[in-house]
Amino acid sequence: MTTETTKEIPEAAAVPSPGAAPAKKVPHGHRRLLTRRDRLTLGLMAGLPTVLHIALVWVTALASIALAFTTWDGIGFDSIQWVGLQNFKELFEQNPQFWPAVQHNVIWFVVLIAIPTPLGLFLAVQLDKKIRFSRVYQTAFFLPVVLSMAVIGFVWQLIYNPDTGLINSIIGANEPGKYIDWIGDPDLNLWAILIAASWRHTGYMMILYLAGLKGVDPSLREASALDGAGEWQTFKNVIFPTLRPTNTVVLVVTIIEALRAFDLVFVFNKGAEGTELLSILVTNNIIGESSRIGYGSAIAVVLLLISLVVIIPYLVATFRKERRA
Amino acid sequence: MSTGTLALGKKRAPVRPARILLHVFLAGAALAWLAPLAWAIYAALRPYSETSEKGYVSWPDTLNFDNFTNAFTQSDMSHYFVNTMIIAVPAVLVTLFLSSMVAFYVSRFDFRINLALLLVFTAGNLLPQQVIITPLYRLYLLIDLPGITMSGKLYDSALGLVLIHVAFQSGFCAFVLSNYMRSLPHELTEAALVDGASVWRQYWQIVLPLCRPAMAALATLLSIWIYNDFFWALVLISTGENMPITSALNNLTGAYFTDPNLVAAGALLTAIPTLIVYFVLQRQFVSGLTLGANKG
Numbered sequence: 221m222t223t224e225t226t227k228e229i230p231e232a233a234a235v236p237s238p239g240a241a242p243a244k245k246v247p248h249g250h251r252r253l254l255t256r257r258d259r260l261t262l263g264l265m266a267g268l269p270t271v272l273h274i275a276l277v278w279v280t281a282l283a284s285i286a287l288a289f290t291t292w293d294g295i296g297f298d299s300i301q302w303v304g305l306q307n308f309k310e311l312f313e314q315n316p317q318f319w320p321a322v323q324h325n326v327i328w329f330v331v332l333i334a335i336p337t338p339l340g341l342f343l344a345v346q347l348d349k350k351i352r353f354s355r356v357y358q359t360a361f362f363l364p365v366v367l368s369m370a371v372i373g374f375v376w377q378l379i380y381n382p383d384t385g386l387i388n389s390i391i392g393a394n395e396p397g398k399y400i401d402w403i404g405d406p407d408l409n410l411w412a413i414l415i416a417a418s419w420r421h422t423g424y425m426m427i428l429y430l431a432g433l434k435g436v437d438p439s440l441r442e443a444s445a446l447d448g449a450g451e452w453q454t455f456k457n458v459i460f461p462t463l464r465p466t467n468t469v470v471l472v473v474t475i476i477e478a479l480r481a482f483d484l485v486f487v488f489n490k491g492a493e494g495t496e497l498l499s500i501l502v503t504n505n506i507i508g509e510s511s512r513i514g515y516g517s518a519i520a521v522v523l524l525l526i527s528l529v530v531i532i533p534y535l536v537a538t539f540r541k542e543r544r545a
Numbered sequence: 546m547s548t549g550t551l552a553l554g555k556k557r558a559p560v561r562p563a564r565i566l567l568h569v570f571l572a573g574a575a576l577a578w579l580a581p582l583a584w585a586i587y588a589a590l591r592p593y594s595e596t597s598e599k600g601y602v603s604w605p606d607t608l609n610f611d612n613f614t615n616a617f618t619q620s621d622m623s624h625y626f627v628n629t630m631i632i633a634v635p636a637v638l639v640t641l642f643l644s645s646m647v648a649f650y651v652s653r654f655d656f657r658i659n660l661a662l663l664l665v666f667t668a669g670n671l672l673p674q675q676v677i678i679t680p681l682y683r684l685y686l687l688i689d690l691p692g693i694t695m696s697g698k699l700y701d702s703a704l705g706l707v708l709i710h711v712a713f714q715s716g717f718c719a720f721v722l723s724n725y726m727r728s729l730p731h732e733l734t735e736a737a738l739v740d741g742a743s744v745w746r747q748y749w750q751i752v753l754p755l756c757r758p759a760m761a762a763l764a765t766l767l768s769i770w771i772y773n774d775f776f777w778a779l780v781l782i783s784t785g786e787n788m789p790i791t792s793a794l795n796n797l798t799g800a801y802f803t804d805p806n807l808v809a810a811g812a813l814l815t816a817i818p819t820l821i822v823y824f825v826l827q828r829q830f831v832s833g834l835t836l837g838a839n840k841g
Contacts, residue, residue, distance in 0.1 A: 258743055278665065280678075352568075367773070374812035378585055476671055482776055498675070532668075535667060
């Protein structure tokens with residue numbers, strides 16, 4: 221595990237008499253003081269979790285890539301056959317659900333970034349004004365984040381249901397012939413689900429921005445007020461630019477949420493017409509009746525590639541900062 | 546969050562119209578935000594016979610908890626709560642234990658592998674679950690564990706779910722904890738090292754106790770995430786008996802789809818534990834969410 225080569229110092233040499241103040245300066249990182257046993261302990265401490273994580277997350281991710289170029293019914297290993305790009309070709313050219321799914325994933329992201337994110341920022345700015353009952357308001361907006369997506373799906377079905385739902389009952393569309401089918405109509409259902417998703421996302425964004433706003437130096441605000449800047453000008457020119465790290469996190473979180481979206485759609489209508497997502501297509505290959513491992517993996521690889529486009533730059537930026545620190 | 550700093554000046558300041566407007570807006574928005582939940586509660590409190598006759602938008606004749614008690618007893622919910630506990634408690638504890646060890650390793654020593662190791666963990670946690678599910682599902686079917694799990698395999702067992710939760714969530718926790726541990730002064734462990742304390746003692750008796758705030762925040766967050774998990778259980782558990790509460794709820798809808806009030810009650814019941822955790826440990830929960838997000 222460890223790559224260090226420095227010579228170890230016998231334990232006794234490193235141990236001053238008990239109670240004696242450590243006089244000498246220990247080299248930073250102090251690996252020279254590690255005994256053989258310490259190094260074994262360290263190896264195990266890092267090694268066991270790493271093996272588990274790599275085996276279940278990274279080996280399976282790599283296996284997805286490998287399987288994407290094969291066809292396999294999942295019964296016995298000898299039925300695995302290399303088919304090259306066949307799965308991808310079929311996916312891109314023949315699967316009627318693929319391009320709608322990609323499109324819906326994109327829409328999911330665009331909606332989350334365009335509506336609940338600014339709304340969450342707006343609420344955070346208002347709640348940051350040190351007003352009374354701030355905590356009560358915060359809790360109200362934040363409550364949906366604590367609920368599972370599955371529960372959110374059930375709650376919103378009570379609103380969208382064609383004959384018993386709240387909306388149709390209010391507008392009088394809950395009788396046969398007048399139904400507005402929020403869940404079944406492919407032109408409506410994605411938007412209906414996105415309202416529920418935005419309901420949750422707003423609270424999440426609000427909390428991230430509230431934390432970001434707390435980190436803004438108060439003297440900046442004072443300086444801006446002294447200069448006679450109005451509330452909007454202060455926000456635009458002083459506060460918002462300092463929220464840059466938060467904005468990065470918000471962007472990454474939102475893209476990842478858009479790529480991961482699954483539970484809500486599955487509870488809603490199992491990803492039937494109008495709400496297809498890449499995650500739903502992958503899962504249908506496992507829990508559906510047809511078990512097409514290679515084909516399902518090809519969809520997973522598309523999802524993986526899109527995710528990496530986001531994950532890699534984010535990690536590079538994050539860890540570069542860390543190194544400087 | 547507190548009103549402390551401005552409280553003095555505010556008391557004497559005249560009530561400004563802008564403030565009142567803001568309160569009206571926030572109160573209205575907050576009520577609108579709670580409306581879907583309030584509606585679910587209202588529906589769950591009414592018997593189906595009444596709503597089917599009078600419609601859902603109507604004044605109630607009867608309001609009672611029958612739907613809640615029926616959902617709880619008819620669907621054997623306590624059994625699924627226990628299932629969830631069997632998965633969530635070990636998963637949270639093991640995740641924290643393992644990720645704190647990795648974090649200790651990468652943050653307190655300068656091994657050359659540190660950065661790569663942390664990258665692997667952090668990136669792994671950012672992947673969508675569906676990227677790995679197909680091979681994982683096959684893998685779980687392949688691993689035989691006769692006598693250890695009910696199914697004799699890793700598939701369809703609580704152990705399988707615990708393992709994937711631990712593997713997946715330890716990415717996030719290792720990242721957060723390593724940042725936290727890095728902020729602890731190096732002198733702490735150096736003094737102990739010079740005193741001859743083993744690496745394990747430095748971890749267990751010095752560093753870990755100091756990480757209590759971060760661990761508490763992560764524990765709260767993980768409990769809610771793992772409790773709320775729907776996807777892993779949906780794919781990796783096949784027997785209804787073995788399901789945790791969220792996926793069992795999905796079955797309840799299948800069985801009682803004609804009675805939305807009962808299903809609403811069931812859904813609200815499954816949400817109660819997370820709501821309790823949130824209200825009791827609000828501070829930890831929120832700081833957990835922002836620990837990873839707002840550093841630097």
